[in-house]
Amino acid sequence: DSGVTQTPKHLITATGQRVTLRCSPRSGDLSVYWYQQSLDQGLQFLIQYYNGEERAKGNILERFSAQQFPDLHSELNLSSLELGDSALYFCASSLRTSGDQETQYFGPGTRLLVL
Amino acid sequence: AQTVTQSQPEMSVQEAETVTLSCTYDTSENNYYLFWYKQPPSRQMILVIRQEAYKQQNATENRFSVNFQKAAKSFSLKISDSQLGDTAMYFCAFRFPRGGSEKLVFGKGTKLTVNP
Numbered sequence: 110d111s112g113v114t115q116t117p118k119h120l121i122t123a124t125g126q127r128v129t130l131r132c133s134p135r136s137g138d139l140s141v142y143w144y145q146q147s148l149d150q151g152l153q154f155l156i157q158y159y160n161g162e163e164r165a166k167g168n169i170l171e172r173f174s175a176q177q178f179p180d181l182h183s184e185l186n187l188s189s190l191e192l193g194d195s196a197l198y199f200c201a202s203s204l205r206t207s208g209d210q211e212t213q214y215f216g217p218g219t220r221l222l223v224l
Numbered sequence: 225a226q227t228v229t230q231s232q233p234e235m236s237v238q239e240a241e242t243v244t245l246s247c248t249y250d251t252s253e254n255n256y257y258l259f260w261y262k263q264p265p266s267r268q269m270i271l272v273i274r275q276e277a278y279k280q281q282n283a284t285e286n287r288f289s290v291n292f293q294k295a296a297k298s299f300s301l302k303i304s305d306s307q308l309g310d311t312a313m314y315f316c317a318f319r320f321p322r323g324g325s326e327k328l329v330f331g332k333g334t335k336l337t338v339n340p
C-alpha cells in the first residue's frame with residue numbers, strides 16, 4: 110500500500126458526460142501528479158500541483174482540469190467525455206519537488222470506461 | 225526532449241533464474257533520476273528501484289539491481305532469483321528535477337513472465 114488513495118476505483122459513463130476523480134496523497138506529501146495510462150499512448154503525464162498551486166502541465170486536454178485543495182487532496186475533472194478518454198488514471202504524490210524526497214508513489218488508479 | 229526506450233516488449237524467465245530488462249534514455253542534462261516501476265495484473269504501480277545520476281554506485285534493492293551506464297545512457301534492471309510474483313509489466317522512467325516540471329517520462333514497458 111503506497112498510502113495514496115484514489116476514488117472511485119471504477120467508473121463507467123457515457124460520451125458527453127462529466128466525471129470527477131479524487132486523490133488523497135500520502136500524509137505529508139505536498140506534490141500531486143496525474144497520469145493517464147491508455148493502450149495506445151502508454152503512461153502520459155497530465156498535470157502536477159504543489160501545495161495548492163499548479164506547477165506543470167503535460168498533455169492534458171482542455172476538456173480536463175484539476176485542482177489541489179488546502180487539505181492537499183486533488184481532483185481531476187474530465188468533461189465532454191469521448192470514447193478515447195477511456196483509460197486508467199493514476200494519481201501520484203511526493204514530498205517535495207526536488208531532492209531525495211522526489212520519488213513519486215502511485216495510487217491504485219481509477220479505471221474509466223466511456224461508452 | 226527526454227525520451228525513454230524499452231526495446232523488449234516481452235520477456236520470459238524460469239523461476240529462480242536471473243533476467244535483465246533493458247532501458248535507454250535520451251537527455252542532455254547531467255543531473256536526473258531514473259526509476260523502475262512494476263505493474264502487476266492488479267494494475268498498481270509499484271516502485272522497484274531508483275537511481276540518482278550523480279551517484280556512480282549502482283542501486284540495489286534485495287533481488288533487484290541496476291546497471292547504470294551514464295555515458296551510454298543505459299539503465300538496465302536485473303532481477304535475481306526470479307519469483308512467480310515478479311510477473312508484471314516493468315516500466316523504466318526518467319525524472320528531470322529542474323525546469324518547473326518534475327514529471328516522470330515513461331518507456332512503453334516490458335511484459336515479464338516468470339514461468340514455474
